[in-house]
Amino acid sequence: MLNHKETLNVKYEPSYFISNYQKYFLEENTVKVIFSGGKIEITYFEKDIIKIFIGEKDETSIDTNAIHNCLKIIPPTIKEDEKNIIIYGDAVDTLIEKNSLKISFLSKDGKIINQDYNPVGKKDKKIFVSKANDCTAYYGFGEKSGSLNKKGQYMENFNTDDPAHDDNTPLLYKTIPFYIGVKPATMKNNYYYGIYFDNSYRSYFDMGKENRERIFFGAEGGQIQYYFIPGNTIKDVVSKYSILTGVMDMPPLWTLGYQQCRYSYSSRGELENIADTFRKKNIPCDCLYCDIHYMDSFKVMTFDGIKFPAPEDMLKNLHEKGFKVVTILDPGVKIEEEYSTYLNGLKEDCYVKKSDGELYVGEVWAGKSVFPDFSNYKAREWWKKELKDFISLGIDGIWNDMNEPAVFDNEYKTMPEECLHNSNKGTIEHKEFHNLYGMEMSRCSKEAQEELKENIRSFSMTRATFAGGQRYSSIWTGDNQSTWEHLRMSIPMNCNLGISGFSFVGNDVGGFGGNCNEELFIRWMQLGTFLPIFRNHSAIYTRRQEPWSFSKRAEKVAEKAINLRYRFIPYIYNMYYKSYKEGIPVFRPMVMEYPDDINVLDIYSQFMFGDNMLIAPVLYENERQKNVYLPEGIWYNYFTNEKFEGNNFYNIPVALDEILVFIKEGSIIPIFDEHINYIGEKDVPVTLEIFKGKGKILYYEDDGISLNYKRGEYNLYEIKSINAETQNTNINLIYKGLKNKKEFILKYK
Numbered sequence: 058m059l060n061h062k063e064t065l066n067v068k069y070e071p072s073y074f075i076s077n078y079q080k081y082f083l084e085e086n087t088v089k090v091i092f093s094g095g096k097i098e099i100t101y102f103e104k105d106i107i108k109i110f111i112g113e114k115d116e117t118s119i120d121t122n123a124i125h126n127c128l129k130i131i132p133p134t135i136k137e138d139e140k141n142i143i144i145y146g147d148a149v150d151t152l153i154e155k156n157s158l159k160i161s162f163l164s165k166d167g168k169i170i171n172q173d174y175n176p177v178g179k180k181d182k183k184i185f186v187s188k189a190n191d192c193t194a195y196y197g198f199g200e201k202s203g204s205l206n207k208k209g210q211y212m213e214n215f216n217t218d219d220p221a222h223d224d225n226t227p228l229l230y231k232t233i234p235f236y237i238g239v240k241p242a243t244m245k246n247n248y249y250y251g252i253y254f255d256n257s258y259r260s261y262f263d264m265g266k267e268n269r270e271r272i273f274f275g276a277e278g279g280q281i282q283y284y285f286i287p288g289n290t291i292k293d294v295v296s297k298y299s300i301l302t303g304v305m306d307m308p309p310l311w312t313l314g315y316q317q318c319r320y321s322y323s324s325r326g327e328l329e330n331i332a333d334t335f336r337k338k339n340i341p342c343d344c345l346y347c348d349i350h351y352m353d354s355f356k357v358m359t360f361d362g363i364k365f366p367a368p369e370d371m372l373k374n375l376h377e378k379g380f381k382v383v384t385i386l387d388p389g390v391k392i393e394e395e396y397s398t399y400l401n402g403l404k405e406d407c408y409v410k411k412s413d414g415e416l417y418v419g420e421v422w423a424g425k426s427v428f429p430d431f432s433n434y435k436a437r438e439w440w441k442k443e444l445k446d447f448i449s450l451g452i453d454g455i456w457n458d459m460n461e462p463a464v465f466d467n468e469y470k471t472m473p474e475e476c477l478h479n480s481n482k483g484t485i486e487h488k489e490f491h492n493l494y495g496m497e498m499s500r501c502s503k504e505a506q507e508e509l510k511e512n513i514r515s516f517s518m519t520r521a522t523f524a525g526g527q528r529y530s531s532i533w534t535g536d537n538q539s540t541w542e543h544l545r546m547s548i549p550m551n552c553n554l555g556i557s558g559f560s561f562v563g564n565d566v567g568g569f570g571g572n573c574n575e576e577l578f579i580r581w582m583q584l585g586t587f588l589p590i591f592r593n594h595s596a597i598y599t600r601r602q603e604p605w606s607f608s609k610r611a612e613k614v615a616e617k618a619i620n621l622r623y624r625f626i627p628y629i630y631n632m633y634y635k636s637y638k639e640g641i642p643v644f645r646p647m648v649m650e651y652p653d654d655i656n657v658l659d660i661y662s663q664f665m666f667g668d669n670m671l672i673a674p675v676l677y678e679n680e681r682q683k684n685v686y687l688p689e690g691i692w693y694n695y696f697t698n699e700k701f702e703g704n705n706f707y708n709i710p711v712a713l714d715e716i717l718v719f720i721k722e723g724s725i726i727p728i729f730d731e732h733i734n735y736i737g738e739k740d741v742p743v744t745l746e747i748f749k750g751k752g753k754i755l756y757y758e759d760d761g762i763s764l765n766y767k768r769g770e771y772n773l774y775e776i777k778s779i780n781a782e783t784q785n786t787n788i789n790l791i792y793k794g795l796k797n798k799k800e801f802i803l804k805y806k
């Protein structure tokens with residue numbers, strides 16, 4: 058096994074186990090192509106999602122936990138000629154060359170969208186799928202540092218705790234083996250497709266680094282199976298990918314407010330004092346976090362009796378002031394004779410074991426600890442029971458940390474890969490479950506909250522997860538640093554997470570490790586307004602980062618950024634409705650909105666916040682001018698109303714207390730036009746800011762807190778700005794599931 062942070066740096070090995078085509082036949086709507094060593098199975102699902110599985114003779118494909126929906130299988134139309142087997146789909150055909158057993162995906166007019174470079178290879182247990190490197194850009198790959206477009210890059214997936222990462226770090230906290238290719242076409246502008254490699258082992262993606270003619274991906278073990286997902290646009294592919302792996306639920310409205318965290322607020326007095334300071338200063342805030350020091354000797358599911366006396370009373374008190382409280386949860390359970398959580402898990406045999414059958418013991422904050430086996434249903438149910446007892450004190454959300462899992466006392470800094478999980482699919486080694494551990498833990502946090510508080514939306518945040526984890530939990534991108542480099546890095550990272558199905562995303566605002574400074578703090582808070590999750594967090598022994606920690610001037614900017622955030626909450630909530638309905642992220646790269654504009658393929662110094670807002674944050678020290686690209690159309694500076702012609706680069710002055718926000722012509726932006734200290738403090742009407750031009754939006758409304766929306770209790774309005782100059786706007790209630798209809802305030806800009 059490799060040392061912590063070491064990568065395999067896999068080189069391509071063209072060892073084919075595929076040869077000698079024999080025959081093909083159709084079985085339960087799957088095309089099976091038999092060759093001497095095994096078989097290729099091709100299944101067409103609805104929307105032309107195509108599953109490819111390549112296995113030994115008797116091997117059957119088993120999906121990982123990422124695959125969510127039972128997509129409808131489409132009976133295929135097959136044609137065979139001397140050279141090829143062709144399977145016809147609605148938009149994409151699959152061609153298997155009998156001689157080489159290479160696979161290609163073709164458009165209906167016979168053009169190649171994607172093709173194998175070599176046939177699939179297997180060496181020992183390693184898998185190699187290679188494709189021609191014929192795209193201009195590759196996006197996705199989950200949480201990765203470095204540039205937006207990953208063409209020419211090498212990346213690896215093995216969930217790893219690495220606070221000191223930089224732009225060249227191949228391994229980070231999460232594993233999402235999915236990417237989108239953008240391939241130039243002749244008759245239209247581009248072909249777009251996604252490839253989801255459904256394998257939970259340590260995996261690798263070489264996007265033309267080793268050899269610029271081919272890309273390859275593969276894994277250390279497991280099965281060769283991937284889904285090919287064609288689409289008309291990048292958005293279309295992302296949407297289809299989220300049919301395959303699931304979407305997030307509607308978030309509780311309060312989670313869109315400002316969130317304050319610190320490692321750690323280490324006593325009840327300190328936490329309450331932070332709460333009071335927000336209210337005294339009238340700086341809005343919805344949520345405070347308790348990091349590890351709230352626990353008694355770092356024992357999960359406990360409060361320290363001396364530093365955090367009467368937690369129920371504390372939580373009640375904070376609730377009355379309009380705060381929600383989220384507590385951190387680590388997977389490691391301290392070994393201690395009188396500790397009930399430890400004993401209960403032991404009694405029910407819920408911990409991960411070593412290959413010799415003894416419990417695996419690893420050192421974490423609590424000292425020697427054992428680890429719940431989240432692969433096992435019974436263990437998850439036990440953990441959820443412990444969690445429900447704990448949450449019932451009045452806790453509002455769970456922050457799942459250290460679930461790569463991270464451990465301190467061996468050179469791998471994680472569980473050794475030969476440890477055994479008693480999964481419901483049978484006993485499996487940790488090397489198979491490693492990348493799934495965090496996701497299954499975060500799933501428990503969601504389910505426990507929802508089982509306990511019937512009909513109340515849950516909130517979880519997790520550091521480690523896997524493809525499909527968006528169904529269970531929001532994420533933050535782990536430990537970053539208070540540096541300009543990390544501020545910049547967060548933007549392409551969030552963009553690629555959005556493309557990978559994760560919309561509910563945050564980065565530690567202000568930076569976690571190291572000391573922040575005034576200017577960096579100001580710029581990061583300004584960006585925070587436009588992060589899907591606006592959470593400020595900093596590490597123990599570093600400079601504090603509450604809004605008032607730097608200077609009067611910085612406090613004013615922070616306050617302005619937070620107030621702007623609350624102003625945009627109705628807009629943001631509507632963007633989350635898109636994430637819930639269609640898997641489209643809140644935070645998007647320019648290329649997602651303008652995929653045919655070659656100027657934006659590699660732009661990540663600015664981004665789209667929903668459909669209509671273009672954000673150009675300052676990302677360099679001392680920068681007071683920013684170079685901005687505005688794509689086609691007319692744009693307005695949100696604050697000054699200054700008009701700009703698109704398809705142009707501009708150099709725009711931006712003072713220390715400003716961030717550049719552009720609104721597209723014809724936009725309708727729903728906002729709260731009143732100061733509130735927290736969500737639900739009072740009823741605030743929704744104002745529609747209507748910009749010049751024509752446009753329309755769908756406006757979604759529900760109670761923001763219960764699960765009733767899943768039973769149809771919501772309203773949908775179609776709002777059409779027919780002519781902003783003559784103030785002509787139509788509002789139509791197109792779906793009514795709530796008792797009352799909303800009265801909007803109209804404000805023409």
Ligand code: MIG
Nearest residue numbers: 320348349385458520535536
């Ligand atoms: O070893 O709980 O990423 O957000 O403050 C560090 C303490 C453990 C890592 C998390 C960070 C959190 C910290 N945790």
